[in-house]
Amino acid sequence: MNMxxxxxxxxxxxxxxxxxxxxxxxxLVEVEYIGFTLPNGNNPYTFGHKGKFFIIxxxxxxxxxxxxKAENEExxxxxxxxxxxxxxxxxxxxxxxHFHRNVVVPGLDEIL
Numbered sequence: 001m002n003m004x005x006x007x008x009x010x011x012x013x014x015x016x017x018x019x020x021x022x023x024x025x026x027x028l029v030e031v032e033y034i035g036f037t038l039p040n041g042n043n044p045y046t047f048g049h050k051g052k053f054f055i056i057x058x059x060x061x062x063x064x065x066x067x068x069k070a071e072n073e074e075x076x077x078x079x080x081x082x083x084x085x086x087x088x089x090x091x092x093x094x095x096x097x098h099f100h101r102n103v104v105v106p107g108l109d110e111i112l
Contacts, residue, residue: 002080005031008070009051013058018106022058026066027051031075045075053095054083057102 006028014023029051034044056063069076083098086105099105 003077004080005033005045006051006076006078007031007047007073008066008076009049011067011070016103016105019104021104023103024056024058024063024066026054026056026063028054028066028076028078052098054078054098054100055103056100060100060102062100062102 008026009029010027012025014025015021016023029047029049031045031047034046037043056066066076082101084101084105085096085098088095088097
């Protein structure tokens with residue numbers, strides 16, 4: 001597994017126009033662990049202010065888990081093998097979007 005830990009910066013709900021699929025667009029920022037463990041067992045970490053965009057099916061258990069962890073200010077662990085990358089213009093900027101395997105992406109799914 002290729003696991004990475006993230007904190008949630010923002011979540012927006014939307015729809016894929018080409019497929020009519022309801023999606024969550026999650027802006028996640030990777031956490032960096034400081035390198036020691038506190039007496040209570042927690043690992044302190046830091047995170048930045050600019051995240052990456054992850055597109056996930058709105059009705060999936062993963063989308064629900066990310067929302068719950070955002071509300072509780074917890075770390076989200078993702079297996080990066082579950083995501084495909086695609087460069088796109090997002091809000092007027094060139095971004096690399098990470099699409100979960102539960103999202104149908106016309107033009108991308110045909111070549112995978």
